[in-house]
Amino acid sequence: MRILPISGLCLTLLFATAASAQTSLTRSEVAALKAKIVAVQAAMGGDPAGYLKESEDFDLPTDFNPAQGGKFWPITSGVSLRYTDRASTEAQANMEKAAADAQTKMAAAAASGNFAEIQRLTAEFTRLQAAAMTPAEHKEPMSVYVRLNQNPTVGIDPDAVVLERAGVIALRDEQSDGKGDVTVYIDPVALRATEELSKIELRTGNDGVANKTGVFHVVIQLNGTLADTEAWVQKFNFGPMLGVIDAQ
Numbered sequence: 566m567r568i569l570p571i572s573g574l575c576l577t578l579l580f581a582t583a584a585s586a587q588t589s590l591t592r593s594e595v596a597a598l599k600a601k602i603v604a605v606q607a608a609m610g611g612d613p614a615g616y617l618k619e620s621e622d623f624d625l626p627t628d629f630n631p632a633q634g635g636k637f638w639p640i641t642s643g644v645s646l647r648y649t650d651r652a653s654t655e656a657q658a659n660m661e662k663a664a665a666d667a668q669t670k671m672a673a674a675a676a677s678g679n680f681a682e683i684q685r686l687t688a689e690f691t692r693l694q695a696a697a698m699t700p701a702e703h704k705e706p707m708s709v710y711v712r713l714n715q716n717p718t719v720g721i722d723p724d725a726v727v728l729e730r731a732g733v734i735a736l737r738d739e740q741s742d743g744k745g746d747v748t749v750y751i752d753p754v755a756l757r758a759t760e761e762l763s764k765i766e767l768r769t770g771n772d773g774v775a776n777k778t779g780v781f782h783v784v785i786q787l788n789g790t791l792a793d794t795e796a797w798v799q800k801f802n803f804g805p806m807l808g809v810i811d812a813q
Contacts, residue, residue, distance in 0.1 A: 588628045590640075594778050595625055598713070601780050601809040602644050605711055608805040609785070613797040615704045616648035632773030639769050639781055643712040648789075650704040705744065707789030713809075715784045717750070719765045727795050729759040733803050736765075737791060747794040751806050752782035754813060769813055779811040 602623065612618050622645045630638040675683060719736070727735040732753040739745040750756060752767050767782040774781065783806055787794040 608802040619649040620647040636773030637777045639714040641714045646709040648707040705790050710786045712784045713780050734759045747787045749785040
């Protein structure tokens, strides 16, 4: 088969077509999506009891995908959070401060020849070290993923329901040793009446949506100790979470 060379005019037309099909979001559109993610995160409340936020990583889009007829495919975005044991983290920080303070005081005592003070400080620091090493209740790490416009299909085990209300249902998936996932599904349309649902299907129109940066459902997955994740989910403020969702 003979391949014909592309003329300069054809190349110009191709580049012009590509330019007209530009799919980059504007910075203000990205900011609007991030604001909705932050609103959902804020509605989760502060750190879960006994935990301290260790990391926060946003997954923000830069592009959109056009559909036919001036519509768009929903944009997925979100944030990943990781929480660690608050008591051990704070104890470590306190020990580092105590060690620095003890070193400064010992240096001053040594400079003045006050060996009794050096002995006292050494004994005090040893006592603090022992107290810090005393076993206490330790929280296992918790990971949280907030996703906008994720499209899951999930069967509902009646015994796995953690909570449900209009527009919201949360399901547990126990793995082992009291650990597992709790996933919260938020959609005022698909979940407007959850009592008799046998499965969750979060969907938008097969031909796309009219709102380029619209949010149509939210999924929050929490992985860790089920007793802790379930207790935290019960405290979520679902009104503001439902408030970020746009009409389809």
